[in-house]
Amino acid sequence: MRRDNRQTQTLTGSNRGVYEMDTLWAPWRMAYVKKVAPVGSCLFCETGGNEQDEQSLVLYRSSFVFIQMNLYPYNPGHLMIAPYRHVATLWELSSDEQHELIRQTARSASLLQQTMNADGFNMGINQGKAAGAGVEHHLHAHIVPRWSGDTNFMPVVAETKVIPEDLTVTYQKLAPVFSKTLR
Ligand SMILES: [Zn+2]
Helix, strand or coil: CCCCHHHHCCCCCCCHHHHHHHHHHHHHCEEECCCCCCCCCCHHHHHHHCCCHHHHCEEEECCCEEEEECCCCCCCCCEEEEECCCCCCHHHCCHHHHHHHHHHHHHHHHHHHHHHCCCEEEEEECCCHHHCCCCCCCCCEEEEEECCCCCCCHHHHHHHCEEECCHHHHHHHHHHHHHHCCC
16 A cells, blocks of 8 residues: 655656555545534444444454544544543543553554554544544544655545545454454
8 A cells, every 4th residue: 555655756746746646545446425424423422332343443442442443534544542431621531541542542553553554643632623623522532644755645635535445444454453462
């Protein structure tokens, strides 16, 4: 899934963005999807409470938090770590929950680095609507793997909400790693 940096780094001018998108995303057979959220429900509570890990793209469940693949990834391997409890802020989490949230974030980044050869990560929490939280009432942390040279590409993806068809393929690749690797 890695693109050829040698080629894209030599490109300049107006065709650069298009070329980068093609080379980065071609293996993923992209499709556009419409984001649909059930009315009056919390996606994280729903996922946290069900046992349909594969269907919900849940990679791992610990005592206090679970790790789920983002259905609308900004990059391949975009994960979210959420507590089971429905709380909106970081300070409402117990000490154990806070610890587990950061521990699983660190562990996830390490495993993504090993399995997807990410060059770096954006890791963080958008708390509150004003900060851009998609699901503002249920706190969750994001991990977005980054590859050298994908900077110009990111805003394009963020705007279009592109989803790869091969999301389930990524899941099949990551799930065994996340379930078998402790800590
Ligand atoms: Zn919730």
